[in-house]
Amino acid sequence: MDIAVETRALRRVYRSRNQEVVALDGVDLRVARGQRYGVLGPNGAGKTTMIKILVTLLLPSSGEARVDGLDVVHQFRELRHRIAMVSGGENVGFGMLKVKEQLWMFSQFYGMPSAPSKRRIGELLERLGLSEAADRRVSALSSGMRQKMNLIRGLITNPRILFLDEPTVALDVGAARDVRDEVRRWMAEDPTRTVILTTHYMMEADELCDRVAIVNRGRIVAEGTPAELKQRVQQNAIVDLQLSPGGRLLDALRAVEGVAAASVTEQDGLDRFSLQLSNDAALGGVMRVVEGSGRQIRGVQKREPTLEDAFVKLVGRGMAEEEQA
Amino acid sequence: MSHPSAMRIFLKTIVARAYPRFVAAYRNRAWLITETLLPLVGTIAMIYVYRALHAPARFLGFVVLGGVLLAFWQNVIWAMATQFFWDRGAGNLELFAMAPTSLAAILLGMALGGAYVSLTRAATILLVASVLFGVSYSLSGLLPALGVFVLTISALYCLGMLLASLFLFYQREAWQLADAMQEPIYFLSGFYFPVRSLGAVVGGVGSLIPLTLGLDAIRQLILPGTPQFIPLSVEVLAVVAQIIAYAALSQISLRYLERQARQDARLILRST
Ligand SMILES: Nc1ncnc2c1ncn2[C@@H]1O[C@H](COP(=O)(O)OP(=O)(O)O)[C@@H](O)[C@H]1O
Ligand SMILES: [Mg+2]
Numbered sequence: 001m002d003i004a005v006e007t008r009a010l011r012r013v014y015r016s017r018n019q020e021v022v023a024l025d026g027v028d029l030r031v032a033r034g035q036r037y038g039v040l041g042p043n044g045a046g047k048t049t050m051i052k053i054l055v056t057l058l059l060p061s062s063g064e065a066r067v068d069g070l071d072v073v074h075q076f077r078e079l080r081h082r083i084a085m086v087s088g089g090e091n092v093g094f095g096m097l098k099v100k101e102q103l104w105m106f107s108q109f110y111g112m113p114s115a116p117s118k119r120r121i122g123e124l125l126e127r128l129g130l131s132e133a134a135d136r137r138v139s140a141l142s143s144g145m146r147q148k149m150n151l152i153r154g155l156i157t158n159p160r161i162l163f164l165d166e167p168t169v170a171l172d173v174g175a176a177r178d179v180r181d182e183v184r185r186w187m188a189e190d191p192t193r194t195v196i197l198t199t200h201y202m203m204e205a206d207e208l209c210d211r212v213a214i215v216n217r218g219r220i221v222a223e224g225t226p227a228e229l230k231q232r233v234q235q236n237a238i239v240d241l242q243l244s245p246g247g248r249l250l251d252a253l254r255a256v257e258g259v260a261a262a263s264v265t266e267q268d269g270l271d272r273f274s275l276q277l278s279n280d281a282a283l284g285g286v287m288r289v290v291e292g293s294g295r296q297i298r299g300v301q302k303r304e305p306t307l308e309d310a311f312v313k314l315v316g317r318g319m320a321e322e323e324q325a
Numbered sequence: 326m327s328h329p330s331a332m333r334i335f336l337k338t339i340v341a342r343a344y345p346r347f348v349a350a351y352r353n354r355a356w357l358i359t360e361t362l363l364p365l366v367g368t369i370a371m372i373y374v375y376r377a378l379h380a381p382a383r384f385l386g387f388v389v390l391g392g393v394l395l396a397f398w399q400n401v402i403w404a405m406a407t408q409f410f411w412d413r414g415a416g417n418l419e420l421f422a423m424a425p426t427s428l429a430a431i432l433l434g435m436a437l438g439g440a441y442v443s444l445t446r447a448a449t450i451l452l453v454a455s456v457l458f459g460v461s462y463s464l465s466g467l468l469p470a471l472g473v474f475v476l477t478i479s480a481l482y483c484l485g486m487l488l489a490s491l492f493l494f495y496q497r498e499a500w501q502l503a504d505a506m507q508e509p510i511y512f513l514s515g516f517y518f519p520v521r522s523l524g525a526v527v528g529g530v531g532s533l534i535p536l537t538l539g540l541d542a543i544r545q546l547i548l549p550g551t552p553q554f555i556p557l558s559v560e561v562l563a564v565v566a567q568i569i570a571y572a573a574l575s576q577i578s579l580r581y582l583e584r585q586a587r588q589d590a591r592l593i594l595r596s597t
Contacts, residue, residue: 014590052593055423059588080425081328092416094345096352101344108341109424109431111329 003066004161004194005031005054010063012049012218023049025218026063031211034191036183038209039198040307042319046218047198048087051165054196055085068160081110084159086150088169095139099130099149102138103156110157117156124152128182144175151179155186162186164197168204180208200319202307214311221314229310236260236276238309239283242299243271243290252289258282263308263318270298276305276313328425338430339437346404346438360396361446368392368450372458386462386548389454394477394540396446401481404439405432406488413594422592428579432489436482466546473546476564477539483571484535490578493586535567 010027013020023046031037039047052058054067056076065072070079093102100121107117125131128148133141141149147167154162164183168176187193199205205212206226214222214229222229243249253262253273261276277283290297311319329337350356371388409428412418421431454460495502532538542560544551555563586592 057419057423057587057592058590059584077425080423083423085419085423087416090416092420094349096349097345101348105341105344106420106424108337109334109421109426111334111337111425113329 002033003030003069004033004035005029005037005065005067005196007050007054007065008063010050010053010065011061012046012053012058013061023218024053024060027215027218027220029213029220031194031196033194034187035210036187036195036197036208038205038212039196039215040200040202040205040212040311041198041215042200044217045215047200047215048165049218050215051085051163051196051198055083055163056080082160083163084154084157085163085165086154086167087164088147088166088171089143090150091146092150093138095137097138098135099138099141100125100134103149103153106153107156112157120156121152124155127185128152128178144171144178147171147175147179148182151182155182160192161194161196164195166198166200168199168201176204180204183208202311202319206307212307214307214314216315222310226307229307230305233261233276233305233309233313236278236305236309236313237280238303238305239275239277239286240299240301240303241273241275241286241290241297242267243273244296244298245269245271246293246295249273249289249293249295252293253286256282256285256289258285261309261313261316263312263321265318265320271295274309274312274318276309331427334426335430338424338426339434342431342434343438344434346435347441350438350442356442357445360442361449364392364396364446365450365453368454369457372454381550383548383550385458386460387544387551389451389458389460390540390544390548392450392454393447394536394543396443396450397440397478397481398536400436400439400443401485401488405436405482405485406492408432408435409489409493413592416594418592419594422583422586428490428493428583429486429576432486433482436485440478462547463549470543470546473539473542473561473564476561476568477535477543480535480539480564480567480571483568483575486575487571487578490575490582493579493582493591532563535564535571538563538567 007027007029010024010029011022012024013022025046027046027050029050039050041047049058053060053065054072056072056079059073067079068082070076070082072079093106097105100118103121103125104114104117107121108114122131122134125134128151130145130148130152133145133149138146138149151164151167154164167183168179171179183195183197187195197204197209209226211223211225212229213220222232249271250262250264250273253259253275258277258279259275259282260278262273264271264273266272275282275286277286308319328334368388368391371392372385375384375388409418412421421428455462492502538555538560541551541555542557542564545553545557545560583592
């Protein structure tokens, strides 16, 4: 197998005046060339730290990382020719430049000849539906347009490996879809390209990635294709319960015999509890707990497992739930 | 895999990084007031102070030339040395650092883009103040003075790179440090009076700043009657030595401190 990215026992500790944060705690990652590889995890899991190490901006505290066969610590100068990074919500560049000027500027830091650079910028602007904005000032762009521009910046220099750190965070549905479509198209053009993308959107990982690593608290807790990861919860029945708001119920539900995992999200003013039941009989116990809580049942559905369910089972809580200290 | 040569990337980076500064100056002319008119008023005010003190006429020339070079010092401090601090906040530093270019080229580009504004300001002060107060210069010294000027500015930008690398390290304190450095340096480098009058020790310390010697040399060349601090040829040689020393030091320092910044997470912008 041709490996694009490989880490071994990768660890990173941030030290500040009076505390230490272990952001990565022994990560072993292997990404084959040609893949769209997802790193999925809640805020603070260590995704950005991993990316910043892989793109040579941050040194690991210990362990090793190779990108395109090059050591990120020692061979970083050569590596920098071959990679690009685009982060979600980034506000880089210079507001008074025109979009095409800003893109040209960044391509020059890679020594790209101006004429091919400008041609490529034109093509990419066209592909992302931004041709009209080519002469607009960067400061006048909407967040969706800005992020498409940032993505183009990552593509102009034709990197071997493209790193995307939460590329669709805070984008509206349409812009997020355009970004994902372009990633697919760019990958389809050349089977030796590789994308590593972090996200905390389950849907995005499921829909866009060939393989996914689920990270939590600086560790990879599971790895596989989205289908494989969902398989892990396949033996459970997944039931969604919509209940009227009320007091704390999650712990009581988790305690019911036959409930393998449970999480809750708020949806349209209701609490949606997702339950993973290892046997059908558990539903009776669940209903008794709900009745006892005085909450109203507004809906019950049995559904297919998602990556979110896999995450809940692996980590013991939902992706959006606050970490309980 | 073949890449563009390091020299090619270096030169292209300088042009590309200068570009936004150039464009900013062109698209937003407000700087014509803040960067040209106000310093001009400052220089003129200084001239009136000297007049009130009944200083010899040639001192007016000192003030004008001091005002001219001051423009470049401020460009170095505010547009070069402290720039990484702002660039980091905007997330630009990450992208500059992870590109296969050098931070030195980024800094030089920044300085060059800003030199357009500094040159306009310097030329305005030189012309307006000289005409207004009838300062006269020795014509025969003009060409050599221009040469010394170019050398001085080169040394100054090399010093700026060295400072910028330190600011990469000092981050939050950068701004205060830059602010604190401004005033004493006006004094030490003898912006408004010849270095000779400072005495050997202070003048010597001040000589570490390329402007001190360069300015003194330029004054000796085109303002007849300037008291000699050190012989002209020695001054020029010292400025050349400064170019070499500051260029070398800044390269070493940039390399070392970039690595240090990668270790201490000072290149990246913290999002969580
Ligand atoms: N520059 C930094 N200094 C100190 N702690 C940091 C820094 N950057 C991130 N952290 C901490 O490291 C952990 C992982 O953060 P991060 O890699 O940004 O996670 P993610 O991208 O998955 O949200 C978090 O606890 C975060 O607070
Ligand atoms: Mg992050």
